[in-house]
Amino acid sequence: MFAAPFDFFAPQRIVFGWGRRSEVGTLAAGLGRRAFIVVGSRTLERSGKVAALEQRLAQAGVAVVRLGTISREPLVADVDEAVARLRENGPQSDDLLLAVGGGSAIDLAKAVAALAPQPEPASVRDYLEGVGRGLKLAAAPLPLLAMPTTGGTGTEATKNAVISSQDPPFKKSLRDDRMIPRIVLVDPELSIGVSPATTAWTGLDAITQLIEAYITRNARPIPQSLCLEGLRLALPAVERAVNDGADREAREAMAQAALFSGIALANSGLGLAHGVAAALGVQANVPHGLACAVMLPSALKANRETSQAGLARLARYAMNLTESDDAAAAQRLLDHVNALCRRLNVPARLSELGVHREQLPALVQGSHGNSLNGNPRTIDDAELHAILEAML
Ligand SMILES: [Zn+2]
Numbered sequence: 001m002f003a004a005p006f007d008f009f010a011p012q013r014i015v016f017g018w019g020r021r022s023e024v025g026t027l028a029a030g031l032g033r034r035a036f037i038v039v040g041s042r043t044l045e046r047s048g049k050v051a052a053l054e055q056r057l058a059q060a061g062v063a064v065v066r067l068g069t070i071s072r073e074p075l076v077a078d079v080d081e082a083v084a085r086l087r088e089n090g091p092q093s094d095d096l097l098l099a100v101g102g103g104s105a106i107d108l109a110k111a112v113a114a115l116a117p118q119p120e121p122a123s124v125r126d127y128l129e130g131v132g133r134g135l136k137l138a139a140a141p142l143p144l145l146a147m148p149t150t151g152g153t154g155t156e157a158t159k160n161a162v163i164s165s166q167d168p169p170f171k172k173s174l175r176d177d178r179m180i181p182r183i184v185l186v187d188p189e190l191s192i193g194v195s196p197a198t199t200a201w202t203g204l205d206a207i208t209q210l211i212e213a214y215i216t217r218n219a220r221p222i223p224q225s226l227c228l229e230g231l232r233l234a235l236p237a238v239e240r241a242v243n244d245g246a247d248r249e250a251r252e253a254m255a256q257a258a259l260f261s262g263i264a265l266a267n268s269g270l271g272l273a274h275g276v277a278a279a280l281g282v283q284a285n286v287p288h289g290l291a292c293a294v295m296l297p298s299a300l301k302a303n304r305e306t307s308q309a310g311l312a313r314l315a316r317y318a319m320n321l322t323e324s325d326d327a328a329a330a331q332r333l334l335d336h337v338n339a340l341c342r343r344l345n346v347p348a349r350l351s352e353l354g355v356h357r358e359q360l361p362a363l364v365q366g367s368h369g370n371s372l373n374g375n376p377r378t379i380d381d382a383e384l385h386a387i388l389e390a391m392l
Pocket residue numbers: 153205206209274288292
């Protein structure tokens with residue numbers, strides 16, 4: 001059998017290791033002379049770590065402009081305002097973006113890096129899939145150096161930024177192959193102070209991404225190898241990182257798993273859990289990671305038969321199983337994920353997230369998109385409605 005043809009995208013350079021944030025100045029200097037910085041939380045700012053990064057940048061001759069701090073998933077207005085602020089500084093050809101934080105900060109920086117150099121000023125909404133005017137990036141994005149801190153979303157390695165709006169309600173992607181951050185600097189030490197809840201949700205997001213990217217109908221060999229190894233790292237580590245935020249081995253494993261999940265999803269796409277997660281974000285304001293965690297057990301159940309062989313391979317590698325029967329091995333993975341979600345206090349019912357029966361049609365509608373299209377088998381609206389109804 002011939003392999004399906006594939007392309008493979010990844011950041012140009014990945015710099016991984018404890019304490020390696022000290023290299024930020026030299027790395028940034030290789031991308032430009034002025035860095036616009038997006039920070040992921042006030043806690044990170046207060047810790048003094050951002051000031052230390054800025055000092056390294058200055059030492060390397062890189063001027064610093066603080067663009068903003070964002071601790072929620074970015075809205076259209078957040079992107080438009082940050083782009084306007086960057087432009088007020090008089091854009092230069094050697095500008096770069098630097099994001100330090102979780103998925104929200106990195107997504108905001110990716111969107112700003114993409115839009116700032118565009119010749120026609122327009123709202124990010126006009127570039128979003130499915131809701132805007134369908135504009136495409138005419139100019140290449142500014143280079144971006146991404147420093148993830150939550151060990152979860154993997155957005156440091158993807159080519160899209162997820163942007164939301166409350167009125168009208170939507171959550172859509174700005175996507176372009178050139179939006180993958182140029183350099184990813186992962187220093188697991190930055191994740192040490194992340195709260196148990198954020199650690200749990202972002203960690204389960206990474207696990208969902210690793211599983212969905214492995215079994216998606218667009219699965220390809222390089223991303224699949226990353227999924228196997230990523231899941232082997234993440235399954236035992238996520239709970240350890242939640243229970244002891246200073247567990248260095250667990251933090252490091254999660255930082256790697258998240259990165260692998262990002263590279264995998266950027267190349268293969270995702271599935272049912274991520275499709276519904278976007279709609280849950282819009283309809284019930286559920287954070288992305290939590291929404292994925294809530295949906296993962298049901299998504300696995302819905303795909304168990306179609307993806308039995310793939311789930312069994314994942315289970316054997318990641319859980320070191322010797323089980324030769326595919327059905328039994330796949331079931332072990334499902335059982336493990338279900339138990340993990342329970343122990344990490346992931347709500348099993350949509351009603352616990354504030355979802356009402358009347359919202360189901362809107363949830364079904366809002367779940368359509370790239371992720372659901374990549375699910376191993378087609379799930380029509382009636383079946384999706386039934387899946388969600390059973391979770392109420
Ligand atoms: Zn995700």
